[in-house]
Amino acid sequence: MFFKDLSYYEYHLSSPVKQILNVGWLDKDHGFETGELGSEFHSKLSSIIVGNSRFDASFNRIRGIHPCSLCGERDITVSNTERQKTLGMSEILVPDINGNSYFASPSMIYHYVVTHRYLPPKSFIEAVMNVDLSMKFLAEDIFDNLLGART
Numbered sequence: 527m528f529f530k531d532l533s534y535y536e537y538h539l540s541s542p543v544k545q546i547l548n549v550g551w552l553d554k555d556h557g558f559e560t561g562e563l564g565s566e567f568h569s570k571l572s573s574i575i576v577g578n579s580r581f582d583a584s585f586n587r588i589r590g591i592h593p594c595s596l597c598g599e600r601d602i603t604v605s606n607t608e609r610q611k612t613l614g615m616s617e618i619l620v621p622d623i624n625g626n627s628y629f630a631s632p633s634m635i636y637h638y639v640v641t642h643r644y645l646p647p648k649s650f651i652e653a654v655m656n657v658d659l660s661m662k663f664l665a666e667d668i669f670d671n672l673l674g675a676r677t
């Protein structure tokens with residue numbers, strides 16, 4: 527599924543959620559920016575995807591796995607000492623640095639960045655680096671609330 531970076535989120539919805547912007551919905555038919563992001567960004571993004579008992583960025587979990595839309599790989603995991611997540615089974619919600627909007631990405635975005643050198647928009651990079659993994663953050667609840675508040 528392709529969505530242009532920073533477009534309004536409307537995946538599976540009848541109308542867009544304007545507090546959520548798409549980032550990292552790549553496919554083979556659309557070009558994307560490339561560049562090098564440091565290992566600090568890679569590990570922070572991985573930590574966000576893996577989550578912990580307070581911080582859970584995953585929402586819209588699916589039963590199967592969406593393989594990488596660029597190379598078809600499907601057995602890609604990220605982990606920390608306690609948890610492991612398989613990419614392609616959910617989306618992640620990342621709070622913007624202003625605190626009142628969000629970015630939605632497929633969890634595969636980690637693989638896009640690390641393996642395919644995808645360079646996300648600067649605002650997303652800043653948001654990832656700004657995330658406080660010790661805060662209480664439940665993406666599913668936030669997403670449901672935003673859906674309910676649509677006008």
Ligand SMILES: [Zn+2]
Nearest residue numbers: 594596597598
């Ligand atoms: Zn790939």
